[in-house]
Amino acid sequence: MNEPTDFGPDRPVLLRGGTVLPMDDGHSVLPRTDVLVVGDRIAEVGPDLPAPDGAVVVDATDGIVMPGMIDTHRHMWQTAMRGYGADWTLTQYFVWYYLEYGKLWRPEDVHAGNLLAAIEAIDAGVTTVVDWSHGLRTVDHADAAVDALQAVPGRFVLAYGNIQAPPAEWTGAPEFRDFVRRRITGDDMLGFQIAFDVTGDPAFPEKPAFEVARDLGVPVTTHAGVWGATSDDGIRLMYENGFMTPETVYVHAASLSADSYHRIAATGGSISVSTESEQSAGQGYPPTWAIRAHDIPVSLSMDTSVWWSGDLFSAMRTTLGADRSREHMEAHATGETVTHCSLRADQVVDWATRGGARAIGRTDDLGSIEAGKKADIVLIKNDASPVSFPLLNPYGHVAFQAQRGDVHTVLVNGRVVKHEHRLVGVDLAAARREVERTVEYLRSTLGEEAWQKGMNPDIPETKILDNPYTYTDYHSAATHSR
Numbered sequence: 001m002n003e004p005t006d007f008g009p010d011r012p013v014l015l016r017g018g019t020v021l022p023m024d025d026g027h028s029v030l031p032r033t034d035v036l037v038v039g040d041r042i043a044e045v046g047p048d049l050p051a052p053d054g055a056v057v058v059d060a061t062d063g064i065v066m067p068g069m070i071d072t073h074r075h076m077w078q079t080a081m082r083g084y085g086a087d088w089t090l091t092q093y094f095v096w097y098y099l100e101y102g103k104l105w106r107p108e109d110v111h112a113g114n115l116l117a118a119i120e121a122i123d124a125g126v127t128t129v130v131d132w133s134h135g136l137r138t139v140d141h142a143d144a145a146v147d148a149l150q151a152v153p154g155r156f157v158l159a160y161g162n163i164q165a166p167p168a169e170w171t172g173a174p175e176f177r178d179f180v181r182r183r184i185t186g187d188d189m190l191g192f193q194i195a196f197d198v199t200g201d202p203a204f205p206e207k208p209a210f211e212v213a214r215d216l217g218v219p220v221t222t223h224a225g226v227w228g229a230t231s232d233d234g235i236r237l238m239y240e241n242g243f244m245t246p247e248t249v250y251v252h253a254a255s256l257s258a259d260s261y262h263r264i265a266a267t268g269g270s271i272s273v274s275t276e277s278e279q280s281a282g283q284g285y286p287p288t289w290a291i292r293a294h295d296i297p298v299s300l301s302m303d304t305s306v307w308w309s310g311d312l313f314s315a316m317r318t319t320l321g322a323d324r325s326r327e328h329m330e331a332h333a334t335g336e337t338v339t340h341c342s343l344r345a346d347q348v349v350d351w352a353t354r355g356g357a358r359a360i361g362r363t364d365d366l367g368s369i370e371a372g373k374k375a376d377i378v379l380i381k382n383d384a385s386p387v388s389f390p391l392l393n394p395y396g397h398v399a400f401q402a403q404r405g406d407v408h409t410v411l412v413n414g415r416v417v418k419h420e421h422r423l424v425g426v427d428l429a430a431a432r433r434e435v436e437r438t439v440e441y442l443r444s445t446l447g448e449e450a451w452q453k454g455m456n457p458d459i460p461e462t463k464i465l466d467n468p469y470t471y472t473d474y475h476s477a478a479t480h481s482r
């Protein structure tokens with residue numbers, strides 16, 4: 001058994017001989033290429049780089065080296081309830097979290113969910129996550145959220161939200177501004193956004209919250225185009241009041257008209273597509289097939305682990321599938337055949353990396369592998385897996401073949417946080433203990449009946465159609481034929 005590698009803070013790291021996807025404009029593939037990391041930056045990319053003294057050399061042969069993935073919308077606090085809502089619709093989610101039980105979350109429960117979600121992210125090669133943290137009932141909850149994010153060596157953006165009060169109220173509270181002053185200090189490992197939704201009420205009650213964001217100079221992220229919840233009216237109000245900016249992130253945008261897409265495109269914002277969520281929960285059809293025609297920048301997200309795992313491989317895979325599925329369907333409806341797919345594998349890899357960097361305003365230093373950029377890097381390599389070869393089409397391999405178990409090594413800000421498939425410097429057992437306490441608290445507070453009922457919603461009756469062919473009695477037919 002190998003001794004654990006010592007990843008001292010000052011040791012350079014050389015990823016040797018991998019297939020590098022630098023995520024440049026041409027979506028290049030660089031075979032047998034080295035990536036040298038010194039400090040928090042990528043120092044050099046090229047063939048046969050000399051290893052500096054004391055460097056940790058990672059053999060990337062037969063592997064794919066790509067930028068760390070960026071998830072632009074994940075409700076990390078909900079990871080403490082992993083998988084509980086697997087059979088929910090959006091309506092059931094709203095009832096459970098917004099109306100009934102979200103208010104039970106204590107600061108330590110937010111901490112537990114965030115801690116587990118943060119570890120899960122870096123393990124899966126998701127080096128930056130926007131924590132769409134809309135369970136922050138009090139500033140103590142927000143402090144707990146940040147404490148957890150800062151306990152894990154990933155890069156995060158706290159998108160501060162609170163579904164239990166109107167956005168104008170909590171963004172206007174002095175303790176909110178005090179929190180921003182105390183905790184958001186310009187450290188590039190912790191960004192900040194304000195997260196709230198626009199109901200479409202003509203009185204535009206969200207206006208003061210937008211003004212706070214503008215005053216603080218921070219972006220707004222908003223669930224837009226969510227069937228039954230947010231619509232074109234919210235987009236129009238934002239537009240008419242001058243709050244649609246290039247920094248604004250529109251989550252889902254799955255049930256908007258072309259008019260709203262035009263407004264988003266014209267003001268330079270981006271859309272965070274959560275395909276698995278949109279497919280199951282019902283916000284609308286995953287919109288990439290429509291927004292491609294508007295040339296709106298796209299990033300990918302997982303939304304919440306109360307349904308789905310926080311793994312951007314499945315986001316890329318389902319986004320390709322949903323887009324192509326819709327393209328075929330639209331064509332078949334007019335008797336046509338799609339002979340060439342519009343959405344390509346390299347494009348979803350781009351959305352999972354550069355698209356995320358674009359959405360969070362970090363194109364200068366994240367989302368691609370080139371000298372001078374921050375070293376957020378993933379090595380996909382799994383010599384024991386029959387899926388690891390042949391490696392013919394690296395972008396296709398990432399999008400359709402690879403999975404989180406193939407994430408071999410992860411660097412965040414130049415620091416090795418996963419090596420040879422094992423997390424480095426992360427206390428998973430502590431996260432388990434915290435999550436167990438939270439689950440026990442919630443389960444006992446709800447009571448067993450409500451707990452089970454929440455997890456197992458009623459199934460609508462399936463009406464079996466009348467079948468004109470059922471006049472044959474199968475059993476007697478079988479008997480007669482003997």
Ligand SMILES: [Zn+2]
Nearest residue numbers: 073132223303
């Ligand atoms: Zn969401």
